[in-house]
Amino acid sequence: MDFHATEGWNRRELIRGTAMLGAGAMLMRPLPTLAADGPMAEIRKAAEAGKEASVQRLREWIALPSIAAENRNMPEGAAYMAELAKDAGFTNVEIVPTDGQPGVFGTIDVGAPRTLGIYFMYDVKQFDPAEWTSPPLEGKLVDKPGFGLSMVGRGAVNQKGPEATFLAALHAIRAVKAKLPVNIVLVCEGEEEIGSPHFRQIATRPNILAALRKCDGIFIPASWQDRNGNVAVNLGSKGVIELELVASGEKWGRGPKGDIHSSLKAMVDSPAWRLVAALNTLVTPDGNTPAIEGWFENVRPLTDREKSLIREAAKHLDEAQQKQMLGVQHWIDDLPYEDALIRLAQEPTVNIEGLVAGYTGPGGKTILPGRAVAKLDLRLVPDQTRAEAEKKLRAHLDKHGFSDVEMNVSGGYDPTETDENSRLIRAELATYKRLGVQANINARLAGSWPGATFTAPPVSIPAGHFGIGHGSGAHAPDEYYLIDSTNPKVAGIVDAAIGYAEFLYTLAAIR
Template sequence: MQDFKTATSRRDLIRGGAMLASGAMLMRPTTVLAADSNMAAIRKAAEAGRDASLKRIRDWIALPSIAAENRSMKEGAEYMAELARDAGFQHVEIVPTDGHPGVFATLDAGAKRTLGIYFMYDVKQYDPAEWSSPPLESRMVDKPGLGKAIVGRGAVNQKGPEATFLAALHAIRAAGRKLPVNIVLICEGEEEIGSPHFKQVATKPNVLAALRKCEGIFIPASWQDGQGNVQVNLGSKGIIELELVASGEKWGKGPKGDIHSSLKAMVDSPSWRLVQALQTLVTPDGNTPAIEGWFENVRPLTEREKALIGEIAKSADEAQQKKLLGVTHWIDGLPYDKALERLAQEPTVNIEGLVAGYTGPGGKTVLPGKAVAKLDLRLVPNQTRAEAERKLRAHLDKHGFADVEVNVSGGYDPTEVSEDSRLIKTMLATYAHAGVKATLNPRIAGSWPGATFTAPPVSIPAGHFGMGHGSGAHAPDEYYLIESSNPKVAGLVEATMGYADFLYQLAAIK
């Protein structure tokens, strides 16, 4: 494992030009962009910056800022700030919060329009034993049917795509071109724990004033699938991350600590107490929330949203999707289009993990004094985090589980954005310019703190944008494509050029 502290100089680590050339071309960009002197010069600069740009990604991956473990968070914020300065942002500040700090930066190009960019500098935890190569070394590996990719924690979620956006800024500057829009950059280090303090960053007076000038904001993402297609998402589900804790101490029954399991005949079990509480949260099949009032504010899908989902179902490869997920059928045996509707429409109660007593090799005959369930609750419009937390607590109390603790670690409301917004129109125009097939998607089932931007007091459109490909977020062998063998899938230079083109498209679009 590479120790970040062995680096001789943080600035030396992040100096460099734009992204590594992949050698693969998208369907049209070479001929289209060659006709534009700005883009031709920027592409040349991007290709010239290959080695330094690749090093920038690898060195960032080598610094594993992990909020859940309070690991390298101060260093992560400082490194993020240095990346921003190196990319040309004139004002950069580290923003303290009640948790881990955020970073705020502005790049004033004297342009008429301003774009917001959201970064996260934290990553998920990892177990090196589960990886085929050390997760901080970012080794280059062959991916059959795709090309060469970097494997490392944070490669696709989210450091690879974010570094690719920075590469576009480096390339524009190296080409001697002026940015067509101003940029407001806002970063956090707690996305992977539910962004519990991010609103403190976004609503700091100078940050809020800058964000409200933006046409919209997006998080860079490697959004192409293995065939080169993308989805333009018009929203995402909200989330609450929490744990439920049943303990003998709070319950007043059962042991306060672990005792011998033979005593179960006369001592209550906090573990079974937790299981019984969990069973009340969902229907017997585990598929539908049963918390009182959970659906009273849920907005049904519109006919337009159902039509968009129907188009996605027609063009998607259902068999391949099942293979990737390791499943053989969808809930209730639903056909694919109805399963996709359910994916967008339904709130969920999911058990991430259950922990009690001994879980190592062999047996250890104990009756645990405490049991913990890690949950995530996905929310849809028009649910809110505050409403959901109240209803969960009231439900447990009503069913006789007032002793079961609800410890919320983070979360946020659902995000929605209009397809008529300038942000979405620019995404579609940029994908079209690159010859990338783009499909409108009403809502992704995943979550990000976009509601921080779409809701008051910021109130601007928010979404995801980016070419390129990667996979394995939160999992072993997470990867980000570097050299694409598929002419329809962007490698790093093509993805870099996608971000550069977005800036010009936003400046020009009506």
């Protein structure tokens, strides 16, 4: 559904999802009913009754793609996020301006002794409809073998599906007029997919900072159960820098300022080859280890405890299944699985996201390009910082004679770390145990999110991920989120909503 086609509708009714979901797969309830009576049993009934509205709410959110990299639907995305928050019971909801795209903030204050922070993002990655087997904005329901009926769409799992499911939990709790066991602070941004360049402005705004500092912790909703139902409790995440390197005849003073005929290569320098030469200095010949001067000065190795956590988690993971899902046959250096997982957590990386120069259409076009661009992401580990890494990359390029190569940083943030003895992590582990879900403590997530904004001063609270359910294909074609599970070990949308509700009660009760 095109979002602009809904402008004549009542927005609140749209968000509530009044349309009905078509018949789908029979839900197999994989999780134990957590209480035979009391509020959780009633909350489950309300979540089941509200399932169709929850699914439609997600579908219509997917239909509005906010893409920061394209400056697409950003004001509309923030306004829609604000309405979703209000409809789920948040008050004092405000759209927060930044030097970039706006964020959203809201609270639910029930006078509870404890407060939980929730981080949302309303932006999604770019997409090319030609690469999808199902239209990326339709939210079509498709069967995924081994999991069940799933909604396909851009943002389905990253992050609108898990976020919509958390909202579904709040709707279910409100529907039975149960009092929330904790206060909730919601902070949301629209630039996560470009490295959160202005998110700190949101989190440190005086009223938002004051609210966040009252929180026992903050998490981003996640739906990462594998086929065996396992989840990870992450004690940190790598930091990231997103940037592009640009070589051009204009800046270099050699080569053409624009594209010229390729026959002239015999007497004219090539900016494209210059960029390739610069890139080759950034890594070892195999491309697997950063070679930037001083890059490892502040890299803190994993502790023995962290390595033991990874080895223990490996016992519950399926290496063959992971290779199949990733489409790979070997790990770097043909490492054994445990060692590959340790390397995944421990090593900083220099990755080429994309290379663009000259003509890339069908057939050939004999030109010598005047400009070449490489898009990179650099993953950082403790005790590296974004500021240090940017400075060292620039110094490296200059030292190797590439001072003309432009370095345009679009966003990024430092690594995140959270103490495994924090109340947030203990509540996660206790909730998973109560749900009957195998939880593996992960020393460090190889991916990145702006959790360092919360764990570092001035906010200084624990931050992590929590949730059950399943989805896959983030940043890729045919991204999906599980709605009706046919796998008895994996939660569908109703059970995932109950998982969030259970976490709220666990956090309120845990010592």
